[in-house]
Amino acid sequence: xxxxxxxxxxxxxxxxxxxxxxxxxxxxxxxxxxxxxxxxxxxxxxxxxxxxxxxxxxxxxxxxxxxxxxxxxxxxxxxxxxxxxxxxxxxxxxxxxxxxxxxxxxxxxxxxxxxxxxxxxxxxxxxxxxxxxxxxxxxxxxxxxxxxxxxxxxxxxxxxxxxxxxxxxxxxxxxxxxxxxxxxxxxxxxxxxxxxxxxxxxxxxxxxxxxxxxxxxxxxxxxxxxxxxxxxxxxxxxxxxxxxxxxxxxxxxxxxxxxxxxxxxxxxxxxxxxxxxxxxxxxxxxxxxxxxxxxxxxxxxxxxxxxxxxxxxxxxxxxxxxxxxxxxxxxxxxxxxxxxxxxxxxxxxxxxxxxxxxxxxxxxxxxxxxxxxxxxxxxxx
Numbered sequence: 263x264x265x266x267x268x269x270x271x272x273x274x275x276x277x278x279x280x281x282x283x284x285x286x287x288x289x290x291x292x293x294x295x296x297x298x299x300x301x302x303x304x305x306x307x308x309x310x311x312x313x314x315x316x317x318x319x320x321x322x323x324x325x326x327x328x329x330x331x332x333x334x335x336x337x338x339x340x341x342x343x344x345x346x347x348x349x350x351x352x353x354x355x356x357x358x359x360x361x362x363x364x365x366x367x368x369x370x371x372x373x374x375x376x377x378x379x380x381x382x383x384x385x386x387x388x389x390x391x392x393x394x395x396x397x398x399x400x401x402x403x404x405x406x407x408x409x410x411x412x413x414x415x416x417x418x419x420x421x422x423x424x425x426x427x428x429x430x431x432x433x434x435x436x437x438x439x440x441x442x443x444x445x446x447x448x449x450x451x452x453x454x455x456x457x458x459x460x461x462x463x464x465x466x467x468x469x470x471x472x473x474x475x476x477x478x479x480x481x482x483x484x485x486x487x488x489x490x491x492x493x494x495x496x497x498x499x500x501x502x503x504x505x506x507x508x509x510x511x512x513x514x515x516x517x518x519x520x521x522x523x524x525x526x527x528x529x530x531x532x533x534x535x536x537x538x539x540x541x542x543x544x545x546x547x548x549x550x551x552x553x554x555x556x557x558x559x560x561x562x563x564x565x566x567x568x569x570x571x572x573x574x575x576x577x578x579x580x581x582x583x584x585x586x587x588x589x590x591x592x593x594x595x596x597x598x599x600x601x602x603x604x605x606x607x608x609x610x611x612x613x614x615x616x617x618x619x620x621x622x623x624x625x626x627x628x629x630x631x632x633x634x635x636x637x638x639x640x641x642x643x
Contacts, residue, residue: 264604265290265606267292270288272294272344273340273344273346279350280378282318283428284427287429287432288432290320290607291597296323297322297324300325300327301641302327305614305615313612314612316612322610322621322622323613324622324623325615325619330640332641334360338360338366341373348378349375363377374435375449375450378453380392380393381454381456393419397422397456398421405479421462431451434451490507490515490529494546497553503568504563510562511562518563526538526541551567574586575593589608596608
């Protein structure tokens with residue numbers, strides 16, 4: 263295994279969304295992760311073709327019946343050899359399965375037990391169902407996505423699931439493992455997507471306290487209120503993005519657009535923003551996106567074309583950095599961040615449920631006769 267987390271062993275109780283995303287991040291950075299899928303999902307006839315669910319890449323999958331006593335015992339035997347565990351069920355579910363923090367810490371007091379939920383382990387809504395849109399709504403984030411006069415627009419599920427959930431779980435696991443190495447004691451990490459979504463808004467809370475952020479949607483510098491921080495349509499139906507916030511960058515934008523003598527008001531004079539937006543809208547529709555690329559790309563005007571995923575695959579800058587890679591013919595983002603001495607890598611393609619039951623259990627210290635007996639009993643598949 264390559265990467266800075268080489269030697270770290272993690273158990274992932276299979277779920278959806280942010281839990282698998284955090285496991286992917288950790289696997290990309292070298293952690294040895296066993297994904298525990300349901301035995302009922304194991305279908306060996308699928309194993310001769312790639313699994314296109316790339317977010318499950320980098321780890322091995324075992325099929326376990328968590329309602330079977332010996333299946334639970336198998337996971338607990340893995341816990342004895344693990345540094346961390348990730349689960350994404352509602353509060354209390356793993357306790358009912360016999361795999362809650364207390365049961366796991368009896369087997370391994372150093373285990374870092376990561377719990378991923380939307381609302382958190384405690385609070386009036388902790389047992390309620392929800393999705394990204396709900397978590398970012400309650401956290402005070404969703405209200406600020408959208409244009410003036412329009413309803414809030416969900417930024418797909420990047421904020422709650424992956425930013426507020428998966429990224430914070432990965433950070434929590436790494437921090438927990440580091441602390442356990444010093445103290446010899448494990449702990450439980452309560453990762454709530456509502457908490458993570460809230461903390462991602464920290465800068466806006468600071469601007470609000472300073473009187474620099476209006477809670478009305480689409481009227482601030484960073485939320486499309488300013489004409490120099492927005493997207494514009496081009497002549498061919500494409501779009502470009504501007505982020506010319508600082509005065510020197512704004513000055514370069516104006517110069518490159520040939521607007522130096524256009525009589526524009528001062529950059530931060532809000533009274534002039536509507537007229538400037540109209541002027542920029544008309545100007546950008548006069549050329550194609552590629553033509554604007556020739557004028558603005560690589561400059562300090564803070565510009566980039568708005569690319570789809572398919573277009574991003576072929577972008578010159580992203581290709582030079584290897585930002586998008588292919589494995590088994592499936593395009594996907596490369597591991598991030600980049601390490602100079604211990605670079606991460608995609609360890610293996612996404613597994614099918616139960617595809618590595620035998621070799622993964624053997625690598626983690628379970629003897630072949632025990633594996634055979636567990637198969638015979640139906641505890642694993």
